[in-house]
Amino acid sequence: MLCPYCGHPDSRVVDTRATAESIRRRRECQACRKRFTTYEQISEALLIVKRDSRREPFDRNKLLQGVRIACAKRPIAMADIERVVGQIEEYLFSLGRAEVKSDVIGQMVLEKLKELDPLAYIRFAIVYMELADVEALQRELVRLMAEHR
Numbered sequence: 001m002l003c004p005y006c007g008h009p010d011s012r013v014v015d016t017r018a019t020a021e022s023i024r025r026r027r028e029c030q031a032c033r034k035r036f037t038t039y040e041q042i043s044e045a046l047l048i049v050k051r052d053s054r055r056e057p058f059d060r061n062k063l064l065q066g067v068r069i070a071c072a073k074r075p076i077a078m079a080d081i082e083r084v085v086g087q088i089e090e091y092l093f094s095l096g097r098a099e100v101k102s103d104v105i106g107q108m109v110l111e112k113l114k115e116l117d118p119l120a121y122i123r124f125a126i127v128y129m130e131l132a133d134v135e136a137l138q139r140e141l142v143r144l145m146a147e148h149r
């Protein structure tokens with residue numbers, strides 16, 4: 001996606017909106033910082049394959065919401081959360097595939113949160129990895145603490 005102002009090849013997605021027939025993205029050029037809009041046909045939309053094999057269209061806001069909940073009341077700037085979600089979204093669409101497993105997204109979020117904030121990481125892991133039992137949670141905490149030593 002070349003910047004229409006300066007021709008730079010790298011842009012960052014700052015907003016995504018899906019309508020019935022297309023997906024509208026606001027992008028910011030990484031060179032001149034000007035913003036522009038692109039439209040994609042809905043047929044190019046990415047489907048997320050859930051664990052029970054159901055498919056649903058990728059929903060940026062849903063992903064953002066999940067990360068925000070994990071980061072609630074932590075010293076993490078909204079800009080960092082936006083950046084994480086933007087990076088994941090860019091990556092998913094760069095794969096050029098019609099479908100991506102939800103586990104792939106979950107693992108990406110975990111990787112990013114691990115760098116950002118250990119507690120947000122644990123929170124997301126509890127929900128996402130279903131670390132419901134105390135032993136599994138304890139193992140994960142011990143492992144995390146060893147890594148941060």
Ligand SMILES: [Zn+2]
Pocket residue numbers: 003004005006007008029030031032033034
């Ligand atoms: Zn530009």
